[in-house]
Amino acid sequence: xxxxxxxxxxxxxxxxxxxxxxxxxxxxxxxxxxxxxxxxxxxxxxxxxxxxxxxxxxxxxxxxxxxxxxxxxxxxxxxxxxxxxxxxxxxxxxxxxxxxxxxxxxxxxxxxxxxxxxxxxxxxxxxxxxxxxxxxxxxxxxxxxxxxxxxxxxxxxxxxxxxxxxxxxxxxxxxxxxxxxxxxxxxxxxxxxxxxxxxxxxxxxxxxxxxxxxxxxxxxxxxxxxxxxxxxxxxxxxxxxxxxxxxxxxxxxxxxxxxxxxxxxxxxxxxxxxxxxxxxxxxxxxxxxxxxxxxxxxxxxxxxxxxxxxxxxxxxxxxxxxxxxxxxxxxxxxxxxxxxxxxxxxxxxxxxxxxxxxxxxxx
Numbered sequence: 001x002x003x004x005x006x007x008x009x010x011x012x013x014x015x016x017x018x019x020x021x022x023x024x025x026x027x028x029x030x031x032x033x034x035x036x037x038x039x040x041x042x043x044x045x046x047x048x049x050x051x052x053x054x055x056x057x058x059x060x061x062x063x064x065x066x067x068x069x070x071x072x073x074x075x076x077x078x079x080x081x082x083x084x085x086x087x088x089x090x091x092x093x094x095x096x097x098x099x100x101x102x103x104x105x106x107x108x109x110x111x112x113x114x115x116x117x118x119x120x121x122x123x124x125x126x127x128x129x130x131x132x133x134x135x136x137x138x139x140x141x142x143x144x145x146x147x148x149x150x151x152x153x154x155x156x157x158x159x160x161x162x163x164x165x166x167x168x169x170x171x172x173x174x175x176x177x178x179x180x181x182x183x184x185x186x187x188x189x190x191x192x193x194x195x196x197x198x199x200x201x202x203x204x205x206x207x208x209x210x211x212x213x214x215x216x217x218x219x220x221x222x223x224x225x226x227x228x229x230x231x232x233x234x235x236x237x238x239x240x241x242x243x244x245x246x247x248x249x250x251x252x253x254x255x256x257x258x259x260x261x262x263x264x265x266x267x268x269x270x271x272x273x274x275x276x277x278x279x280x281x282x283x284x285x286x287x288x289x290x291x292x293x294x295x296x297x298x299x300x301x302x303x304x305x306x307x308x309x310x311x312x313x314x315x316x317x318x319x320x321x322x323x324x325x326x327x328x329x330x331x332x333x334x335x336x337x338x339x340x341x342x343x344x345x346x347x348x349x350x351x352x353x354x355x356x357x358x359x360x361x362x363x
Contacts, residue, residue: 004039004146004149004150004153005143005146007039008039008138008141008146008149009141011032011035011036011039011138012138012139012141014031014032014035015032015085015113015114015138015139016139018031018032019032019085019113019114022084022085022113024084025082025083025084028082028083028084028085028112028113029067029082029113031113032085032113032114033067033068033080033082033111033113036111036113036116036138037050037068037070037080040149040152040153040154041153041154041155042070042154048071048074049070049071050068050069050070050071051068051069051070051071051076052067052068053065053066053067054066054067054068054069054076054079064095064098064099065095066079066080066081066095066096066099067080067081067082068080068082069105072157075104075105076103076104076105077105077106077107077157077159078105078106078107078108078109078152079096079099079100079103079105079107079108079109080108080109080110080111081095081096081108081109081110081111082111082112082113083110083111083112084112085112085113085114086112087112088112089110089111089112089115089117096108096110096119096128097128097130100119100121100126100127100128101126101127101128106120106121106159106163107119107120107152107162108120108128110132113138114137114138114139114284115135115136115137115138115282116135116136116138117132117134117135118132118133118134118135118136118152119131119132119133120133120162120163120166122166122167122170129170131170131173131174132170132173133166133167133169133170133173134148134166134169134170134173135173136148136149137282137283137284139284140283140284148165148169151165180275180278180279181279183219183223183275184275184276184278184279184341184344185216185276185344186212186215186216186219188208188212190215191208191211191212191215192208192211194211194215195207195208195211195215199211216338216341217338217341220272220337220338220340220341221338223268223271223272223275224268224272224337227264227267227268227271260290260291260292261290262290262295263312265312265337266288266290266295266310266312268337269295269310269312269337269340270288270295270297272337272340272341273286273297273307273308273310273340273347274286274297276340276341276344276347276348277307277347277348277350277351279348280348280351280352280355281299281351281354281355285299285300286298286299286307287299287300287301289301289303293311293313294309294310294311294321295309295310295311295312296308296309296310297309297310299351299354300354305354306323306350307347307350307351308320308321308322308343308347308350309321309322309323309329310340311331312337317333318333318334318335318336319331319332319333319334320332320334320339320340320343322346322350
């Protein structure tokens, strides 16, 4: 029998393959959400266990429906509200938020089939928190998140066990988001704090501006060093696994693809761009393709949705390029990858354009 970890990873692979063919919310529910509930051990064909279109009356609003309610011992334990997989998830004026107040269910789940946000009432009893205590992206799932998901499995479901870790999860998630924003665009408060660690005098507006650049560069260098160290470790491990007696039997002409070598520097550049625009675009939508002369970064792996191109093959003429409305490149020289941060505003504008386009497509 497949264990829980393998089941979740299988659903992750399934979601990646199917998502582009799901044109409606109903298709998203059938192809992505129901298999996820099955992986959690619930019988989606038993209305006593998983009730679709669960009717909820809220004050004067009669007949409103929640997409799914999961029951245990005749009582709802989880309420699930679903959206189309391309839609952003927001609680604003959401009926999940409203119905939670009058329900016995302890947990609310907001999902688009790829991202699952888990809510409870940590701040005020019987009033659902505005921020989730757990957020899981099936296309970028971590082992520790799988362990947290396992607590919602029918076999292991225990409210006390989940609640004991929910508070810690909520704050670690919020802190992670804050760090992500600070790394891409350091706030004056963070810059002042760090500047005071290395500068004894008063932090004037001019010094604050200078230190903002230095902090941004220092963060980029630190992240770059971490990535570089991990890549080197991985390459050493891979090299050590190659048999020393291995021989090359034949040599064939190189194709264009075989001539393409994706360098550590290009991967570092990708992660820098990703860290800048992830506040606008969900990370799994940010992809790259390498070419012989440049390294391209896209949204949705779509060459009609370019973010930028990095020209890093030359030691003396490194560039970042944007595609203009006339489909022509606009190149900017950079001394190193640290200079990519100087183009954060332009990168964010590109990302915002694709967010607006996505919202129009969904509507």
